Amino acid sequence: MQEKLSIHGAWSNRWVFILAATGSAVGLGNIWKFPYITGENGGGAFVLVYLVCILMVGIPIMVSEVLIGRRGRQSPINSMKDLAVESELTTKWSLAGWMGALAGVMIFSFYSVVAGWVLYYVAGMANGDFIDIGSEMAGKRFETLLGDFETLLIWHSVFVIMVMAVVAGGVNKGLERATRIMMPALFVLLFILLAYSMTSGAFGQGFDFLFHFDPSQLTWDSVLVALGHSFFTLSLGMGSIMAYGSYMPKKASIGGTVVMIALLDTLVALVAGLAIFPIVFANQLDPGAGPGLMFITLPVAFGQMPGGHIFGFLFFVLIAVAAWTSAISLMEPAVAWMVEKFKIKRLPACTALGVLVWALGVACLGSFNFMSDFKVAGMTFFDLMDFATANIMLPLGGLFIAIFAGWKVKQYALQDELAMQRFWFSAWYFAIRYVAPVAVAAIFALNLYNKFA
Ligand code: PFF
Ligand code: NA
Numbered sequence: 001m002q003e004k005l006s007i008h009g010a011w012s013n014r015w016v017f018i019l020a021a022t023g024s025a026v027g028l029g030n031i032w033k034f035p036y037i038t039g040e041n042g043g044g045a046f047v048l049v050y051l052v053c054i055l056m057v058g059i060p061i062m063v064s065e066v067l068i069g070r071r072g073r074q075s076p077i078n079s080m081k082d083l084a085v086e087s088e089l090t091t092k093w094s095l096a097g098w099m100g101a102l103a104g105v106m107i108f109s110f111y112s113v114v115a116g117w118v119l120y121y122v123a124g125m126a127n128g129d130f131i132d133i134g135s136e137m138a139g140k141r142f143e144t145l146l147g148d149f150e151t152l153l154i155w156h157s158v159f160v161i162m163v164m165a166v167v168a169g170g171v172n173k174g175l176e177r178a179t180r181i182m183m184p185a186l187f188v189l190l191f192i193l194l195a196y197s198m199t200s201g202a203f204g205q206g207f208d209f210l211f212h213f214d215p216s217q218l219t220w221d222s223v224l225v226a227l228g229h230s231f232f233t234l235s236l237g238m239g240s241i242m243a244y245g246s247y248m249p250k251k252a253s254i255g256g257t258v259v260m261i262a263l264l265d266t267l268v269a270l271v272a273g274l275a276i277f278p279i280v281f282a283n284q285l286d287p288g289a290g291p292g293l294m295f296i297t298l299p300v301a302f303g304q305m306p307g308g309h310i311f312g313f314l315f316f317v318l319i320a321v322a323a324w325t326s327a328i329s330l331m332e333p334a335v336a337w338m339v340e341k342f343k344i345k346r347l348p349a350c351t352a353l354g355v356l357v358w359a360l361g362v363a364c365l366g367s368f369n370f371m372s373d374f375k376v377a378g379m380t381f382f383d384l385m386d387f388a389t390a391n392i393m394l395p396l397g398g399l400f401i402a403i404f405a406g407w408k409v410k411q412y413a414l415q416d417e418l419a420m421q422r423f424w425f426s427a428w429y430f431a432i433r434y435v436a437p438v439a440v441a442a443i444f445a446l447n448l449y450n451k452f453a
Contacts, residue, residue: 031318040288227443
């Protein structure tokens with residue numbers, strides 16, 4: 001029987017899928033966001049909750065997304081629709097795909113702003129701007145950047161164009177080609193920097209901060225942040241992994257592949273934390289400094305090392321590459337849907353979406369200067385995009401996906417697609433039917449209760 005394939009193309013082999021999905025997962029979430037939200041939420045206790053979420057909620061949902069994508073072989077919106085039809089359900093399930101595509105655009109808008117900062121730092125490091133910089137100067141420099149609308153706009157625009165150029169190339173000539181070049185580069189850079197951070201001393205205090213468990217630090221707010229981050233970091237709840245799954249070869253096993261991706265993502269986050277916190281403490285900086293944490297601490301550390309600007313340069317190149325491969329996956333669900341729906345080529349689809357994302361991104365940039373007074377529930381536009389996606393839309397999307405895969409799709413379809421050993425299938429089935437939906441619903445409910453009671 002001829003294997004059903006996506007009209008958009010297919011990965012050449014299982015490894016390309018693993019690398020592409022890892023490229024989607026490993027991004028600013030690991031290197032920029034994880035350290036600063038860990039700092040804001042008190043360290044070890046937060047990390048533990050986050051790891052539990054990855055294991056009990058993230059991995060089972062990632063399996064479901066790959067499964068749905070590979071069985072549907074289309075954009076998430078249309079794959080959900082077809083699978084619903086196959087299981088004799090209402091096509092309203094495709095609404096989960098819609099929310100996902102929207103979340104992708106919203107995430108991209110603030111993601112691109114931060115990626116723009118990263119590009120600015122790549123250029124600055126190459127220029128030697130940060131040699132011998134102290135922590136006060138580094139803080140000032142970052143603040144100046146945030147106030148400088150034009151510079152922000154330039155780098156944000158550059159990043160949007162970089163991403164669109166790859167996505168417009170399609171699955172094989174765009175996504176796969178970028179993956180094959182960028183992912184090996186990412187691993188090499190990460191390895192160099194890990195070796196560097198381990199020899200740079202002051203390891204103990206940073207290690208302690210990450211892994212010392214103090215339950216008194218935990219609030220329901222921080223549990224919600226940990227849950228939301230487990231979705232964000234694994235690119236779940238919005239269809240990126242589903243879209244990538246739709247290009248996956250049929251023979252490859254889903255379970256083992258997913259575990260590998262989750263493991264790599266977690267490893268990169270922990271390594272990033274271990275690289276950043278020792279520096280924070282060694283320079284008496286505040287671990288709760290927020291989004292600027294990475295942009296202030298790292299230049300300080302690199303600025304003081306002999307040859308540090310070279311490592312600093314490599315580090316920001318690494319972050320830029322990681323952000324690039326992730327942002328590509330943020331656009332893929334919406335682009336694939338537009339191509340299916342309007343029967344257009346990728347370039348016009350990418351251009352239309354690129355303009356939309358770019359405009360939203362300008363509002364995010366403005367949060368740091370001309371729109372800094374615009375606040376909704378105490379949040380700037382930038383914070384709002386982040387909060388609404390990571391803490392609400394992604395977990396909600398994940399909840400729908402878990403209910404859909406666990407309770408709605410016919411069991412034979414699941415078994416056929418997963419082809420797992422009985423034990424592992426049962427473990428996954430239990431997690432997706434009970435553990436994941438209950439955990440997400442309970443954490444939502446408790447937070448609402450705490451807000452209004
Ligand atoms: N997983 C990416 C990160 O950790 O930076 C961010 C992301 C990419 C989130 C793609 C969601 C997504 F669909
Ligand atoms: Na990640």
